[in-house]
Amino acid sequence: MSWLLNLIPALSQVLTNGLSTLGTLQQGPLAPFLTNNPLPSGYPWGTRTVYNTNPYEIPPFTGVVRPYTFTISRGNIAPDGVNRSVILVNGAFPGPTIEANWGDTIQVTVNNQLTDEGTALHWHGFLQKKTQYYDGVPAVSQCPIAPGKSLTYTFQADLYGSSWYHSHYSAQYAAGIFGPMVIHGPTNALYDIDLGPVMLSDWYHRDYFSLVEQTMTPGPPVKSDNNLINGKGVFNCSSTSLPCTNNAGLSKFVFTPGKTHRLRLVNSGAEGTQQFSIDGHNLTVIANDFVPVTPYTVQSVTLGIGQRSDVLVTANTNNASAAYWMRSTLVCSLTNQPFGLAAVYYNKANTSATPTSVAPTIPQQCDNDALTSTTPFFPFGAQPQPATTQQFDITFGPNSTTPPISNLFYMNGVSFRGNYNAPVLLLSNAGNNSYPLDPEWNVYNFGSNSSMRFVVYNHFPATHPMHLHGHNFFVLNVGNGQWDGSIINANNPQRRDVQILPGQNAQQEPGFIVLQINADNPGVWPFHCHIAWHVSAGLYVNILERPADIARQRFPQTPFQTCKDWAAFTNTTVIDQIDSGL
Numbered sequence: 001m002s003w004l005l006n007l008i009p010a011l012s013q014v015l016t017n018g019l020s021t022l023g024t025l026q027q028g029p030l031a032p033f034l035t036n037n038p039l040p041s042g043y044p045w046g047t048r049t050v051y052n053t054n055p056y057e058i059p060p061f062t063g064v065v066r067p068y069t070f071t072i073s074r075g076n077i078a079p080d081g082v083n084r085s086v087i088l089v090n091g092a093f094p095g096p097t098i099e100a101n102w103g104d105t106i107q108v109t110v111n112n113q114l115t116d117e118g119t120a121l122h123w124h125g126f127l128q129k130k131t132q133y134y135d136g137v138p139a140v141s142q143c144p145i146a147p148g149k150s151l152t153y154t155f156q157a158d159l160y161g162s163s164w165y166h167s168h169y170s171a172q173y174a175a176g177i178f179g180p181m182v183i184h185g186p187t188n189a190l191y192d193i194d195l196g197p198v199m200l201s202d203w204y205h206r207d208y209f210s211l212v213e214q215t216m217t218p219g220p221p222v223k224s225d226n227n228l229i230n231g232k233g234v235f236n237c238s239s240t241s242l243p244c245t246n247n248a249g250l251s252k253f254v255f256t257p258g259k260t261h262r263l264r265l266v267n268s269g270a271e272g273t274q275q276f277s278i279d280g281h282n283l284t285v286i287a288n289d290f291v292p293v294t295p296y297t298v299q300s301v302t303l304g305i306g307q308r309s310d311v312l313v314t315a316n317t318n319n320a321s322a323a324y325w326m327r328s329t330l331v332c333s334l335t336n337q338p339f340g341l342a343a344v345y346y347n348k349a350n351t352s353a354t355p356t357s358v359a360p361t362i363p364q365q366c367d368n369d370a371l372t373s374t375t376p377f378f379p380f381g382a383q384p385q386p387a388t389t390q391q392f393d394i395t396f397g398p399n400s401t402t403p404p405i406s407n408l409f410y411m412n413g414v415s416f417r418g419n420y421n422a423p424v425l426l427l428s429n430a431g432n433n434s435y436p437l438d439p440e441w442n443v444y445n446f447g448s449n450s451s452m453r454f455v456v457y458n459h460f461p462a463t464h465p466m467h468l469h470g471h472n473f474f475v476l477n478v479g480n481g482q483w484d485g486s487i488i489n490a491n492n493p494q495r496r497d498v499q500i501l502p503g504q505n506a507q508q509e510p511g512f513i514v515l516q517i518n519a520d521n522p523g524v525w526p527f528h529c530h531i532a533w534h535v536s537a538g539l540y541v542n543i544l545e546r547p548a549d550i551a552r553q554r555f556p557q558t559p560f561q562t563c564k565d566w567a568a569f570t571n572t573t574v575i576d577q578i579d580s581g582l
């Protein structure tokens with residue numbers, strides 16, 4: 001592959017990634033925590049440890065505010081050498097890293113400088129207790145931010161570890177609106193150097209609207225054009241007629257010999273499942289999503305969209321000039337170019353040289369690691385029988401036999417479609433939880449139930465990374481066929497916020513996952529597939545949790561003002577909402 005043998009990049013960082021420095025040698029390691037906090041007992045979070053704190057009940061409160069200003073605007077960049085129109089946060093791709101300590105307050109003012117569409121940013125994985133209205137989901141927790149308008153999101157860094165933010169407005173994040181979040185906290189394993197976020201994302205050379213349109217229309221499916229690591233890749237320009245530069249440049253990382261490095265892997269793509277590895281090195285997984293786990297060692301990690309794994313890698317090659325390929329490969333995904341590459345240099349290596357390491361033989365893995373190997377560090381013990389159980393059946397098909405036809409996903413026979421002008425949470429706050437004319441809002445009202453179990457069957461022959469907002473669910477079981485009632489790691493089941501739901505298998509047995517949550521967070525919580533095209537096609541339900549408490553809560557004026565601004569905008573501009581809205 002002569003077009004990628006040269007690691008002296010042909011394009012400057014600003015032409016490939018705008019104002020981002022992610023993936024360059026200028027991007028230094030992260031400190032163990034931000035030091036401008038008071039440090040009771042030596043840490044911003046005081047005496048709390050991974051062992052002694054139920055993170056869902058008693059996160060620390062530091063009182064320290066981390067302010068950010070994010071301006072959303074259009075630009076042109078060439079992350080893999082193909083120059084395209086994108087939508088960026090502060091002109092950077094990936095967007096700026098949000099960094100905070102556990103217990104800090106994150107405050108992000110989002111200015112929408114797009115002239116013709118709304119936006120809304122979701123802070124993936126936070127619980128948003130008592131700040132449900134800042135969860136960033138249009139048609140659910142807010143109206144979109146109208147062109148020219150701003151919204152300040154204020155919420156607590158209530159969990160710690162690695163995550164990301166992204167636009168939740170249609171598939172807008174596939175245009176570039178996403179970035180990493182690093183929340184420093186106590187650790188469950190020792191390491192020396194925090195190399196920070198490693199964003200893994202499939203990449204497309206077309207605008208997101210036309211991709212959504214194609215994906216919902218019967219005919220050839222959308223395939224990704226490339227696979228990027230920290231927003232960088234290379235492309236064979238002979239195979240495109242678009243403006244293209246060969247050898248745009250790959251991301252580079254430096255390993256210090258003998259030291260153990262932390263990498264914060266995030267699948268921030270639109271469709272593809274990533275299988276990540278580093279030649280010549282094993283990976284020790286210490287956290288999945290925002291949940292520290294008993295460390296376990298693997299050759300590769302599989303991440304569905306939205307999932308994160310924090311991995312430790314020890315630089316144990318006895319050659320300070322060594323260089324290796326970091327690989328992330330799209331597996332069981334729709335793509336024309338599955339291979340993501342970055343270079344890992346030991347600290348005396350020539351950082352312009354091309355690694356010569358060969359890929360180890362690793363079996364393809366499209367599902368998450370077995371639940372038997374993923375044990376949370378902080379145990380909650382066996383989960384009691386839930387107060388209520390809800391089954392969801394996921395199907396796919398055309399919405400009509402005569403044109404115009406859309407290919408849609410359904411949960412229990414209903415394909416979600418939201419109304420940007422009528423967010424369910426704000427109606428619920430006003431005491432309205434019934435929408436007789438809107439079955440397609442897919443609201444499941446769980447009333448005052450104290451816990452809920454979701455048994456989800458997938459009758460579609462591909463996986464869905466299922467994400468729930470506002471919670472880390474217990475994953476009680478995963479498999480194919482009919483759930484037999486058994487629970488894996490019953491005394492300490494895996495928790496996380498996205499779990500890959502297997503596809504229906506060759507024997508026509510549906511995939512299933514069994515999830516359980518405690519109803520400790522009143523709100524309207526999206527439960528959906530994180531594949532951008534699937535949620536656009538309606539693979540989504542609203543979990544309405546403790547509506548009486550939502551109605552009792554006093555919401556600030558901010559989300560209502562955002563709706564007034566959006567109403568004024570949509571009074572004169574018709575929104576071409578071709579999808580679910582999310």
Ligand SMILES: *[C@@H]1O[C@H](CO)[C@@H](O)[C@H](O)[C@H]1NC(C)=O
Nearest residue numbers: 001002003004236237238239
């Ligand atoms: C680049 O693409 C062209 C056209 O598809 C192909 O002929 C060529 O072999 C490719 N080059 C490399 C190095 O893969």
Ligand SMILES: *[C@@H]1O[C@H](CO)[C@@H](O)[C@H](O)[C@H]1NC(C)=O
Nearest residue numbers: 011015076077078083084245
């Ligand atoms: C991409 O296009 C923009 C706008 O036309 C231009 O400013 C920029 O230089 C181009 N980048 C490359 C790498 O050609």
Ligand SMILES: *[C@@H]1O[C@H](CO)[C@@H](O)[C@H](O)[C@H]1NC(C)=O
Nearest residue numbers: 280281282283297298299316
């Ligand atoms: C990685 O783990 C495998 C399986 O445990 C082991 O055989 C191999 O030697 C390890 N490789 C390295 C580089 O530590």
Ligand SMILES: *[C@@H]1O[C@H](CO)[C@@H](O)[C@H](O)[C@H]1NC(C)=O
Nearest residue numbers: 319320321322323349355356
């Ligand atoms: C160390 O690695 C470099 C880069 O791959 C290689 O050129 C060199 O021969 C290696 N040295 C030894 C002693 O193996």
Ligand SMILES: *[C@@H]1O[C@H](CO)[C@@H](O)[C@H](O)[C@H]1NC(C)=O
Nearest residue numbers: 006007008350351352353354
């Ligand atoms: C580093 O590698 C580049 C690319 O192969 C080469 O051009 C350069 O001469 C090398 N530098 C040194 C000091 O070896």
Ligand SMILES: *[C@@H]1O[C@H](CO)[C@@H](O)[C@H](O)[C@H]1NC(C)=O
Nearest residue numbers: 399400401403404405406578
């Ligand atoms: C199916 O979806 C298309 C595209 O959204 C829409 O125009 C059409 O009215 C829908 N058909 C039915 C029967 O709902």
Ligand SMILES: *[C@@H]1O[C@H](CO)[C@@H](O)[C@H](O)[C@H]1NC(C)=O
Nearest residue numbers: 422427432433434435436437
């Ligand atoms: C609740 O909201 C829905 C949707 O806006 C509306 O149709 C319905 O009339 C409202 N119900 C009440 C009692 O206000």
Ligand SMILES: *[C@@H]1O[C@H](CO)[C@@H](O)[C@H](O)[C@H]1NC(C)=O
Nearest residue numbers: 388389390445446447448449
């Ligand atoms: C519990 O949830 C079910 C729906 O699964 C609902 O029918 C029932 O009314 C709820 N119970 C309470 C006490 O809210």
Ligand SMILES: *[C@@H]1O[C@H](CO)[C@@H](O)[C@H](O)[C@H]1NC(C)=O
Nearest residue numbers: 564565566567568569571572
């Ligand atoms: C929408 O337009 C109508 C008619 O011009 C006007 O009466 C109404 O106040 C407008 N609503 C908003 C929210 O701007």
Ligand SMILES: [Cu+2]
Nearest residue numbers: 464529531534
């Ligand atoms: Cu899906």
